[in-house]
Amino acid sequence: MIRFDQVSKRYPGSDEALRGVSFEIAQGELAFVTGHSGAGKSTLLKLMAAIERPSSGTVLIGNQNVSKLRPRIVPYMRRKFGLVFQDHKLLYDRNCFENVALPLYINGVTGQEAAKRIRAALDKVGLLGKEKAMPITLSGGEQQRLAIARAVVSRPSILIADEPTGNLDETYAADIMALFHAFRQVGVTVIIATHDAHGINSIPGKMLHLDHGKLTVS
Amino acid sequence: MKHWINQHTLVWRLVLARICRNKLATLLIWAVIGIALCLPAILYVIIDNVNQLAGEVKNEPQISVFMKLDADKATVANIKSLLEKHSGISNLKFVSKDSAWKAMQDSALTDNIAANLKHNPLPDAFFIQPKAHAPSAIDQLQHELQTLEGVEHVLADADWAKRLYSILELGKKAVWVLSGLLGFALVTIIGNTIRLQILTQREEIEVSKLIGATDGFIRRPFLYAGTLYGLGGSLAALLFVNGIITIFNLSVADLAELYGSSFILALPDWQISLGITACAVALGWLGSYIAVNRSLARLNPH
Missing domain, CATH: 3.30.70.3040 (Alpha-Beta Plaits)
Incomplete structure (x- = not known):
């Protein structure tokens, strides 16, 4: 499903964020990307989602070489992913329903069909009662769940989350982790970057540990 | 096809909602564009009228x-x-x-x-x-x-007609130059307005782009907005031109009467009106296209 082969990434004017990273994640697998902050976790996820391109090496997603993708194709590639960002990236000028609607509109799904799927996604993360609420009125955990709802509403085959429990207390974090585990159980490939070990131990999954851009798989 | 219609109605609704939210700003933009367009339009109408007046004389040298x-x-x-x-x-x-x-x-x-x-x-x-x-x-x-x-x-008799013709030729050139300059100004005005809108919606653009929106999807609402600015501006311009010519005509009729003529300035015909509208719409589209493309270029993966 996802294969990294000797991937390095260097940002202009800085040291290498990733050095010769190789690994493979099978379909329906759950993988944790761990490491201290600055170890290259976010870079790794960005390379997967074709937000960044590798400086060298190949990134294969479902047999497609991300680094060789034509710019026109990139958007369609990204639609295979559900992305949960470190900083949520919710839109604060619209309510929960409209936030979750965005990926569907991008995919050209509107009207009744969209409403049905948006409510299903909100229901899954336990926010069905809050569809009219503005994101700013939600707690941190609820905002994170809203971001997850947005990531899964278009039923992606790969779910990528960058520090989804970063700013949450333990109970919320456990909730969120359980949610990801549930997606994994219905066949979604889930990749989670996290710097803390909370909740990881309770869920079985592949561990990709990054240390200064070098990978150790366990 | 249904997808396509759905998406476009959605965008139109979004754009109209935005315009409704910023009524005053939209009206001001329309007025600015209207004023910019009506200057060469009025000059053109006057020259066109004098040209026709001269044409009647020219026929029998x-x-x-x-x-x-x-x-x-x-x-x-x-x-x-x-x-x-x-x-x-x-x-x-x-x-x-x-x-x-x-x-x-x-x-x-x-x-x-x-x-x-x-x-x-x-x-x-x-x-x-x-x-x-x-x-x-x-x-x-x-x-x-x-x-x-x-x-x-x-x-x-052709003597004075000839002089008039060279003045009219000069006037026509002036119309072209003025149209060119103000057309450029129009692209800049609309482009800048759209640029400001893009700034206020940067987050939305960024997120959309990250979760798989094509450039076309992101561009669409801004292109529609730019087109609407052009359309509204051209309608404002036509309103201004017709109003101003009508006011002019009160005096022109008085003046013409002194010369024993019933000459008045003709209002722009539908071809001219349509031309002005088409130009403004095209320039509005162009201005927003340039503005959106510049900001999209910054978001592409490197």
Whole structure:
């Protein structure tokens, strides 16, 4: 499903964020990307989602070489992913329903069909009662769940989350982790970057540990 | 197809909602565009009108040949036969000094003047309609006639028309230059407005892009907004132009009456109106396209 082969990434004017990273994640697998902050976790996820391109090496997603993708194709590639960002990236000028609607509109799904799927996604993360609420009125955990709802509403085959429990207390974090585990159980490939070990131990999954851009798989 | 319609109605609704939210700002943009467009439009309408007025005159160029007062009958007859044979003349009318004098005395307008004169001051005259209407041909004929024996003065009506035409040509050029400059200003105004909108919606664009929106999807609402600015602006311009010309016409009618004419400025016809609208819409689209593309380029993966 996802294969990294000797991937390095260097940002202009800085040291290498990733050095010769190789690994493979099978379909329906759950993988944790761990490491201290600055170890290259976010870079790794960005390379997967074709937000960044590798400086060298190949990134294969479902047999497609991300680094060789034509710019026109990139958007369609990204639609295979559900992305949960470190900083949520919710839109604060619209309510929960409209936030979750965005990926569907991008995919050209509107009207009744969209409403049905948006409510299903909100229901899954336990926010069905809050569809009219503005994101700013939600707690941190609820905002994170809203971001997850947005990531899964278009039923992606790969779910990528960058520090989804970063700013949450333990109970919320456990909730969120359980949610990801549930997606994994219905066949979604889930990749989670996290710097803390909370909740990881309770869920079985592949561990990709990054240390200064070098990978150790366990 | 249904997808496509859905997406477009969605975008239109979004754009209209945004415009409704910023009513005052939208009205101001329309007014600015309207003013920018109405300047060359008014100039064009005036020049077009004067052009048509001149066109009526141009259709019958006339050359008047006035004989010397002391020219005798033989000279006049000689010239008459010469002109009758001339290949460049389509119509010739001879007015002798006596018949002109009689006409002057008979005319109600000039009989006062005639009564005060002791003897006939008028020369024999030929009124010629040339075959060729081109200014250069008329010019040539005028010079040729001037050299004839016994001719005092040759007057070509085309003279003032020619001057008017060169002024009109200059005016037309001015319209083009002004249109060009203000068209550029229009692209800049709309582009800048769209750029500001993009700044306020940067997050949305960024997120959309990250979760798989194509450039077309992101561009669409801004292109529609730019087009709407152009459309609204052109309608404002037409309103301004029609209003201003109507106000002008009150004075133009007064002025024309003094010259015994019923001339008034014609309002721009539907072709001109449509042209202005099409130009503004196209420029609005172009301005927003440039603005969106610049900001999209910054979001592409590197």
